Amino acid sequence: MQTRRRQIEDVASALFSSRGYAATSMRDIARALDLQGGSLYSHIPSKEAVLAAIVEEAAEDFHAAVRPVAERPGPAAERLREMIAAHVRVVTGGRERAKVFLFEWTFLGEDRRDAVARSRSAYQGYFERVVAEGVAAGELSAPDPKLSAVFILSAMNAIAYWYRPDGALGPDALAGHYAELFLRGLQAHER
Amino acid sequence: MQTRRRQIEDVASALFSSRGYAATSMRDIARALDLQGGSLYSHIPSKEAVLAAIVEEAAEDFHAAVRPVAERPGPAAERLREMIAAHVRVVTGGRERAKVFLFEWTFLGEDRRDAVARSRSAYQGYFERVVAEGVAAGELSAPDPKLSAVFILSAMNAIAYWYRPDGALGPDALAGHYAELFLRGLQAHER
DNA sequence: CCTACCGATCGGTAGG
DNA sequence: CCTACCGATCGGTAGG
Numbered sequence: 553m554q555t556r557r558r559q560i561e562d563v564a565s566a567l568f569s570s571r572g573y574a575a576t577s578m579r580d581i582a583r584a585l586d587l588q589g590g591s592l593y594s595h596i597p598s599k600e601a602v603l604a605a606i607v608e609e610a611a612e613d614f615h616a617a618v619r620p621v622a623e624r625p626g627p628a629a630e631r632l633r634e635m636i637a638a639h640v641r642v643v644t645g646g647r648e649r650a651k652v653f654l655f656e657w658t659f660l661g662e663d664r665r666d667a668v669a670r671s672r673s674a675y676q677g678y679f680e681r682v683v684a685e686g687v688a689a690g691e692l693s694a695p696d697p698k699l700s701a702v703f704i705l706s707a708m709n710a711i712a713y714w715y716r717p718d719g720a721l722g723p724d725a726l727a728g729h730y731a732e733l734f735l736r737g738l739q740a741h742e743r
Numbered sequence: 744m745q746t747r748r749r750q751i752e753d754v755a756s757a758l759f760s761s762r763g764y765a766a767t768s769m770r771d772i773a774r775a776l777d778l779q780g781g782s783l784y785s786h787i788p789s790k791e792a793v794l795a796a797i798v799e800e801a802a803e804d805f806h807a808a809v810r811p812v813a814e815r816p817g818p819a820a821e822r823l824r825e826m827i828a829a830h831v832r833v834v835t836g837g838r839e840r841a842k843v844f845l846f847e848w849t850f851l852g853e854d855r856r857d858a859v860a861r862s863r864s865a866y867q868g869y870f871e872r873v874v875a876e877g878v879a880a881g882e883l884s885a886p887d888p889k890l891s892a893v894f895i896l897s898a899m900n901a902i903a904y905w906y907r908p909d910g911a912l913g914p915d916a917l918a919g920h921y922a923e924l925f926l927r928g929l930q931a932h933e934r
Numbered sequence: 935c936c937t938a939c940c941g942a943t944c945g946g947t948a949g950g
Numbered sequence: 951c952c953t954a955c956c957g958a959t960c961g962g963t964a965g966g
Contacts, residue, residue, distance in 0.1 A: 574765035575850070578945060591951045593946065629929070655846075659766070683929065692929040696920060699912075703924050706901030707894045714893070721890075729887060733894050737928030738820070738874065738883040769961060782935045784962065 557595050559585060564602045569648035573603055573659040603656065604664050610653030611671050613642050622678035628686025633731045635679065636708065640727035643711050651712040676701050692735075704734045748786050750776060755793045760839035764794055764850040794847065795855050801844030802862050804833050813869035819877025824922045826870065827899065831918035834902050842903040867892050883926075895925045 563584045567576040578599055579589040596602050617638040621631055643650045657668045679701035686692030694700045708730060721729075754775045758767040769790055770780040787793050808829040812822055834841045848859045870892035877883030885891045899921060912920075 572763065572765055572850075574763055577943075579943085588952060589944095590946075590948095590953085590955095594951065599945065632929075659763075686929065691931060693927075693931045694929050695923075699917075699920050700924060700929065702901070702905070703898045703921065707897045710893070710897030710901070726890075729890050730894065732886075733891060733928065734924075735928050736884075736930050737924065737926050738823075738877065738885050738891065739927050739930065740882060740884045768959075770959085779936060780960095781937085781939095781962070781964095785935065790961065 560592060560595055561602060561605055565606050565646075565648040565652055568603065568606070568656050569651040573652070573656045600659075600661055600664075603652070604660060606649055607653045607657045607660065607664075607668060610642075610646070610649045611668065611675075613646070613649075614639065614653075614675060615671070617642050618675070618678055622682050628682050628689065628691050629735055631682050632679070632686070632735065635682065636704065636731045636734065637724060637727040639705075639708050640711065640730065641723050643708065644715050644717070644723040644726070647712055647715055647717075654709045654712055676705060679705060704730070707734075751783060751786055752793060752796055756797050756839040756843055759794065759797070759847050760842040764843070764847045791850075791852055791855075794843070795851060797840055798844045798848045798851065798855075798859060801833075801837070801840045802859065802866075804837070804840075805830065805844075805866060806862070808833050809866070809869055813873050819873050819880060819882050820926055822873050823870070823877070823926065826873065827895065827922045827925065828915060828918040830896075830899050831902065831921065832914050834899065835906050835908070835914040835917070838903055838906055838908075845900045845903055867896060870896060891925075895921070898925075 560581060564576070564581050567580055567584070571580075577589075578592055581602075582589045582592050618635050621634045621638060624631060658665060660668060676698075680697050683692060683694050683697040683700045687694050687697060711726070715726075751772060755767070755772050758771055758775070762771075768780075769783055772793075773780045773783050809826050812825045812829060815822060834845075849856060851859060867889075871888050874883060874885050874888040874891045878885050878888060902917070906917075
């Protein structure tokens with residue numbers, strides 16, 4: 553039973569990710585599992601509950617990967633590099649789930665949507681605080697740490713749209729480039 | 744008649760932007776204009792045609808604003824600053840239209856979707872080429888100009904999700920911050 | 935631009 | 951897990 557539910561969530565992730573939640577019907581999900589539409593409801597209570605399960609698991613993955621790094625002591629730049637690597641690994645490691653979490657969560661009902669909004673805000677806070685700590689230590693320059701956090705998160709989240717596992721750039725190389733862009737920008741590196 | 748069509752597109756922009764294309768019904772659009780659902784079809788041929796009109800106009804706005812700057816001679820950093828300002832102005836100046844263009848275009852039918860994909864790819868090329876020119880001139884450092892273009896465009900496009908005209912940061916201040924982040928990163932500015 | 939309607943499809947349930 | 955169904959809603963059209 554647990555297994556069947558998992559299969560439903562995996563198929564739903566793929567379909568929600570590629571067509572969007574609203575444009576995916578329960579019968580689309582059932583068809584991919586060789587079931588009749590109504591049969592899904594012996595395993596799940598509603599379409600929204602499937603979305604919620606996907607979203608909540610992905611949210612947990614992101615927090616678990618990034619929070620420990622953010623709260624560790626050490627140079628801010630170094631922690632940011634690792635946080636970027638962790639975030640990119642979660643995105644690329646489960647592209648479909650990540651995409652649904654990042655871009656389809658607004659289709660949740662009010663209560664769950666509010667909870668996700670709070671969770672995302674807390675998550676953004678990890679980046680914001682590490683940037684601010686780097687500034688306070690004289691290590692980094694950022695007039696608006698919150699905007700810096702939004703900036704790097706926006707860039708990383710969009711990876712869920714275009715990343716392909718068989719592409720030229722692996723997760724760590726990609727994360728390395730993004731960290732470099734975030735921390736040093738396009739400035740010609742003086743040596 | 745022209746006016747009515749325009750009203751339909753404006754209302755559709757607002758609804759597609761906030762709820763998504765698939766989750767917005769023609770009757771939702773009609774209701775906002777105090778019409779019956781079927782009455783819309785004296786002005787437009789289909790739901791998809793409304794989306795296409797919104798998307799194509801926005802695409803044109805982005806190209807018209809950015810292309811001349813990209814193709815002008817001059818230092819790459821300076822052009823990038825202006826391209827970023829231009830892009831951010833288009834996003835913030837028509838948040839709803841921009842959001843629909845940027846994130847709902849995949850609901851277009853195959854032919855129009857392919858055309859938009861080509862247009863977006865050409866648009867990304869403006870940024871990519873200016874970065875590459877800056878590198879060739881020894882002015883900028885970027886191991887992967889294409890990835891740099893994806894990076895800054897991802898960050899800027901996400902602005903359509905959160906920007907509010909009554910917020911603390913106006914379009915030009917916002918663009919200035921983003922240009923600074925892209926060109927210099929978080930590096931502590933040595934003086 | 936409205937009334938009235940079309941066939942198709944939606945999320946979900948009853949009863950087995 | 952299936953068959954058969956529920957009421958609601960979908961995009962779109964005919965005819966005025």
